[in-house]
Amino acid sequence: MSVIIEQIARAEQKASDFDLDADILYRCDKTPAQLSTVKQQVERKQFLRESMGDAGKADAFFERILLVNELQDVNYLARGLVAARSVARIAIHGLDGSQIGWGTGFLIGPGVSLTNHHVLPDAPSCKSSKAHFNYELNEAGEQTGPQIFKSHPHRLFQTSVDLDFTVVAVDEKASNAEVHLSSYAYLPLIEATGKVSDGEWLTIIQHPNGGLKQLCVRENKLIKRTENELLYSTDILG
Numbered sequence: 001m002s003v004i005i006e007q008i009a010r011a012e013q014k015a016s017d018f019d020l021d022a023d024i025l026y027r028c029d030k031t032p033a034q035l036s037t038v039k040q041q042v043e044r045k046q047f048l049r050e051s052m053g054d055a056g057k058a059d060a061f062f063e064r065i066l067l068v069n070e071l072q073d074v075n076y077l078a079r080g081l082v083a084a085r086s087v088a089r090i091a092i093h094g095l096d097g098s099q100i101g102w103g104t105g106f107l108i109g110p111g112v113s114l115t116n117h118h119v120l121p122d123a124p125s126c127k128s129s130k131a132h133f134n135y136e137l138n139e140a141g142e143q144t145g146p147q148i149f150k151s152h153p154h155r156l157f158q159t160s161v162d163l164d165f166t167v168v169a170v171d172e173k174a175s176n177a178e179v180h181l182s183s184y185a186y187l188p189l190i191e192a193t194g195k196v197s198d199g200e201w202l203t204i205i206q207h208p209n210g211g212l213k214q215l216c217v218r219e220n221k222l223i224k225r226t227e228n229e230l231l232y233s234t235d236i237l238g
Contacts, residue, residue: 024233027199027223033066035199040225041066047194065200080203084215085185089132089146089207090115095124102210105131107186112156113170114189120166123153131170133184136213143212147174149181163228196222196230204234 027035036044044065048058064071090103103119113131120126134145155169172181196202202220207213220234 024223028221028233030199031066031068032197032199036066036197040194040197043192043194044197045194047192050192065197068199068201070201080205080215082185083187084136084205084213085134086187087205087207087213088113088149089135089210089213090119091130091132091148091210092119092125093128093130095128097128102207104205104207106205107170107181107184108167108189109186111170111172111181112167112186113151114165114167117159117161117164117166120151120168121159121161123157126151126153126157126166126168130175132207133174133179133181135207147179148176149174196225198222198225202232202234 032041045059045062048062049055052058052061086107088105088107090105091099092101092103094100101119103115105113105115105119108114120129129151131149131151132146133149134147136144138144150171152169152171157166157168159166170181173179174181200222202222203215203217204220205213205215216234220232222230222232224231
């Protein structure tokens with residue numbers, strides 16, 4: 001709990017450097033064309049061209065982003081489902097095995113997950129904690145999962161207090177089912193900048209309060225992007 005309190009204190013200190021409420025109020029009804037810098041726009045267009053492989057389509061999509069045209073191709077839903085498969089509920093256990101909290105993480109490569117430092121701050125907490133995949137409702141409204149995978153920090157563990165992330169290795173086979181981790185998608189980290197610019201809308205996939213997997217598709221705006229941080233608005237729980 002002390003790690004979370006420290007994280008909140010650092011966030012409050014950063015927020016005190018400017019008028020957060022006034023900044024959000026100013027930016028909430030502005031478009032990316034009005035909020036993003038020239039550098040962000042150049043990086044965004046270049047990223048789209050490289051990832052889409054078609055300069056014409058990329059430029060048209062870029063203009064839609066700048067002017068906030070929220071029409072999407074229907075494959076947005078299918079691609080979102082693929083991305084959502086990589087997202088897991090993180091069960092935080094104490095060294096004595098007791099349940100002490102929840103978090104959200106996702107796979108970034110085969111057998112490798114990413115979560116927040118304030119969720120898993122050190123190797124011992126990783127060793128006793130687990131990733132719950134497929135804990136959600138299906139098309140019929142029925143609960144599925146979870147498939148539970150143990151963490152293995154002795155194989156891979158890296159954390160950062162300042163950037164608030166922890167990377168840890170995950171077991172290949174579920175401990176409670178005949179399911180392999182390779183059956184889930186992963187979201188590779190991409191070094192290139194330009195993945196998002198100020199004023200763009202986001203879709204946030206999460207396990208709020210350790211509950212079933214949910215997503216927020218409205219009122220999720222990237223307010224401000226700094227060198228190491230993203231400040232965004234969305235509906236979340238603890």
